Amino acid sequence: MKFENTLAFAQSLDAKDTLSNYRSEFNFPKVKGKQVIYFTGNSLGLQPKRAVEYVNEVMTDWAELAVEGHFYANKPWWDYHERFSEPLSKIVGAKPSEVTVMNTLTVNLHLLMATFYKPSGKRVKILCEEKAFPSDQYLIQTQVKWHGLDPKDVIVEVKRRPGEHNFRLEDILAKIEEVGDELALVLMGGLNYYTGQVLDMKNITAKAHQQGAYVGWDLAHAAGNINLELHDWDADFAAWCSYKYMNSGPGNASGCFIHEKHHTNKELVRLGGWWGHNKERRFLMEPNYDPIEGAHGWQISNLPILTLAPYLASVELFAEIGMPKLIEKRNLITAYLEFIINTIGAEVGGNFEIITPIEQSERASQLSILLHGEGRAMFTYLMEAGVIVDWREPNVIRLAPVPLYTSFEDMYQFGQILKEGILSQK
Ligand SMILES: *Cc1c(COP(=O)(O)O)cnc(C)c1O
Numbered sequence: 001m002k003f004e005n006t007l008a009f010a011q012s013l014d015a016k017d018t019l020s021n022y023r024s025e026f027n028f029p030k031v032k033g034k035q036v037i038y039f040t041g042n043s044l045g046l047q048p049k050r051a052v053e054y055v056n057e058v059m060t061d062w063a064e065l066a067v068e069g070h071f072y073a074n075k076p077w078w079d080y081h082e083r084f085s086e087p088l089s090k091i092v093g094a095k096p097s098e099v100t101v102m103n104t105l106t107v108n109l110h111l112l113m114a115t116f117y118k119p120s121g122k123r124v125k126i127l128c129e130e131k132a133f134p135s136d137q138y139l140i141q142t143q144v145k146w147h148g149l150d151p152k153d154v155i156v157e158v159k160r161r162p163g164e165h166n167f168r169l170e171d172i173l174a175k176i177e178e179v180g181d182e183l184a185l186v187l188m189g190g191l192n193y194y195t196g197q198v199l200d201m202k203n204i205t206a207k208a209h210q211q212g213a214y215v216g217w218d219l220a221h222a223a224g225n226i227n228l229e230l231h232d233w234d235a236d237f238a239a240w241c242s243y244k245y246m247n248s249g250p251g252n253a254s255g256c257f258i259h260e261k262h263h264t265n266k267e268l269v270r271l272g273g274w275w276g277h278n279k280e281r282r283f284l285m286e287p288n289y290d291p292i293e294g295a296h297g298w299q300i301s302n303l304p305i306l307t308l309a310p311y312l313a314s315v316e317l318f319a320e321i322g323m324p325k326l327i328e329k330r331n332l333i334t335a336y337l338e339f340i341i342n343t344i345g346a347e348v349g350g351n352f353e354i355i356t357p358i359e360q361s362e363r364a365s366q367l368s369i370l371l372h373g374e375g376r377a378m379f380t381y382l383m384e385a386g387v388i389v390d391w392r393e394p395n396v397i398r399l400a401p402v403p404l405y406t407s408f409e410d411m412y413q414f415g416q417i418l419k420e421g422i423l424s425q426k
Pocket residue numbers: 104105106107133135136189193218220221241
């Protein structure tokens with residue numbers, strides 16, 4: 001499609017957009033009385049109006065039923081989390097038995113590492129990407145120390161080539177082969193939070209398995225954003241937060257995937273609790289722990305229903321639309337945003353570059369812009385002009401045109417604001 005940087009063209013794309021009516025399902029903040037252009041759905045998704053209803057339902061059941069709500073609420077609480085299995089499995093490309101929801105993301109990665117990181121003999125090393133999201137770095141470092149090992153000896157980072165912004169698949173595969181039978185675990189972000197690069201999870205997983213290692217994926221920026229086929233890719237485990245593209249609310253619950261092939265392996269130790277125990281016998285208060293076969297068998301505590309409620313509303317919204325439609329619009333709107341940025345940059349001489357990969361297969365709903373000049377001033381200017389973007393040190397602005405609720409007109413208007421900002425800086 002040949003794009004044009006005009007309001008009429010942007011509006012014509014909105015008119016053809018089959019998802020455009022979902023915009024009204026979300027609450028937008030305002031700056032100076034005007035609805036914002038929201039580019040930070042990769043950090044905290046907007047509030048779906050349905051989420052409010054789902055939370056109110058739990059509040060009402062709690063008021064009217066109290067403890068009886070566990071079994072007699074409109075959506076009973078004791079197995080509330082099972083409502084996620086079907087719709088969530090479709091979003092991440094899993095079987096329903098392979099997904100569950102609990103805790104928060106970093107906590108779940110710790111718990112999954114407790115199962116899947118078992119250093120023994122010379123197989124002790126963990127492979128990750130350099131400059132991983134800070135929480136992942138701390139997670140891996142502290143897990144290693146908890147096993148009495150030295151992070152220096154055990155953590156292997158895949159690096160970018162000098163002068164390049166993104167990882168090369170061949171370098172990741174070569175590193176896996178180099179570590180070989182010392183490799184215990186590969187744990188990486190499937191979609192890089194900083195650059196927006198999507199990794200080839202299928203081939204990386206296969207390569208690590210050839211070396212006899214387990215593979216886990218942090219899908220914080222991938223869930224609800226890209227096509228995932230966790231079961232077919234044969235990933236051992238994965239976890240994601242739900243408050244980014246999945247719009248479940250600040251700091252909200254995480255989802256986990258544990259491949260079916262591990263479900264009946266009772267040798268795989270998990271840190272247990274009563275909610276992962278045989279469902280039929282959970283309330284018999286027996287001494288012997290008998291984990292459920294399936295991802296729910298990694299549950300520990302009874303679940304925070306008030307936090308699951310908005311997440312369920314969101315998951316059902318995704319299920320209603322389906323990932324293929326979201327991805328189709330995502331590709332178009334991201335390409336349009338890229339066109340706008342490049343057009344404005346050329347027109348007024350913007351001193352910046354997009355560091356997100358150009359290839360569609362290697363990126364999703366995020367463009368990261370590296371500002372070579374006065375970056376922070378541009379960020380402040382945009383925020384004051386009602387464009388909500390995010391700032392990453394030392395000099396990157398990330399823009400996520402989330403297909404569920406952003407419009408093509410937003411992209412055009414953003415371009416006009418950007419242009420004024422660049423001109424006023426000169
Ligand atoms: C957002 C994000 C997190 C956040 O972890 P929490 O435990 O939810 O605070 C972790 N890892 C990555 C890669 C992220 O992008």
